[in-house]
Amino acid sequence: MFQDAMDLTDTRLFELRTRLEAYAEARLSPSLETSTRMRAYVMNVAHRRASLVAADTTFDGAGASIAAASAEPSRAAGNGRRPAAAALLAACLAVAMLAGTVSATRAGGPLYATRIWIEMANLPADVVARTEAEINRLAARLEEAQQASTAGDGPATQAALAAYSTIVIEAGQESIGDPTASAAIEMTVSRHVVVLTLMAGSVPPTARAGIEQALSSSTKVLDELDGADKHDSRDRVVDAEVSGETGPGGTDSARPRPANGNSPGAAVEDKSGPGKDARETGLGARDHDAPPPGQLRPDGAGNKAPGDQPAKKPIRDPKPARPVKP
């Protein structure tokens, strides 16, 4: 292309050419940052398109084979060997399609977003079960991001981290209002933030935005949960003061605690607690018989203030104690 460019040896153009080159160098050349930015953007689109092309090839191949297989029985009517071959071909096709689908639903694949949506649509309605499922989804996305990052697959890492960001925001918002769910999400996300921070130094350049977004979303969720927690604490203190049940723990005592009296984080380490999954998520440590925050059990059992301290007696006694008859 450049061989037949304007005659560079033409001495009559020398001065003009020099000035135009200086102009092009000064005003028409992208900076390194600009070139890098443009390349990153274009390559992101190129990788996405490459994934689509790969998926199309897989499905086109499968479609062609299906057409061939469907045409086979009519020709095979008078031949005893054909049906067996057709069955074998159909089995191979089924495997190929399954492999194609699995490949397409991987992080960065064309069906990945569909898979995430299906997961979300199948979440249970119960808050605690839903939170547990969301925690599992978060862990799965994080693992996908780690695997893709290790393999140097930027688009896949980016896709997994983007999905993580969406899920963590959803999970955080859904858990607000339920102390146990909030505590479990808070604990999980705090752990994930550490992992994401470690990953930030090694992710492919195309996934940097993704990891920043994931960290930002996680931090936002933690802040929101912290804010909601403090708000909840204040409400509980007010409630407790009204009912004369303020414990020695102060505002911190209003935080939800598992039945064994430990902090929510301790529930993870507690080997004597419920099953493994429950320990990991912190959900199994919930006292299902416990009354809602700020309320007391009607039978009086377990109405201790948090921290295993005996509750204070009411400040005002409505009736003076009557003398006991002998």
Place this chain on the structure above:
Amino acid sequence: MTFDDAAIERLVGEAQAGDAWAFGRLFDHFHLPVYRFVASRVRRPSDAEDLTQLVFVKALEALPRYESRGIPFGGWLFRLARNAVIDFARTSHEHADLAQSVDRAGTDAGPDELAVTRQEIDAVGAALWSLTDDQRDAIALRFFAGLSAREAAEVMGKQEGTVRGLQFRAIAALRRQLGIEEPEASRTPRQLERPGVS
């Protein structure tokens, strides 16, 4: 990084088959001339960046339909770039961002030298903007993008002779604007016969 035409066609074929790496090589090869061509037609560097990205994304989308029927990939790409610039000029109301463009002339030269350099560069910019659109296209495609007259003609959808004419008139206008004297060899015989006439 330079490729011959065969290497470019091979990379184009691989990119058409969905090879992102091959398209990355094509981007590396063509992004500077495309950016220069676009930047010579818009005033803001940010617009040049956006349009260059757009050109390559459009190229990516249109790549499956690209067939090398005598038109090399570079010519096809610059045609996309020219169409993108024309669309942009139609739909946007550009304002000269002189402060931004002047700041880009930073070099290691001293203040006086820098001022002179800036003046010269500004003068070239002003002279280019005084050309007609077609003349500016011809200069940008030939000088800044490095296309041949035939390739520039294909990009502009004109005859090669027409492009040479546009280029000739553009060069004359630039010389006049920049005060560059026409060399002896290019003067007409009548001028050479009358050296005393200024």
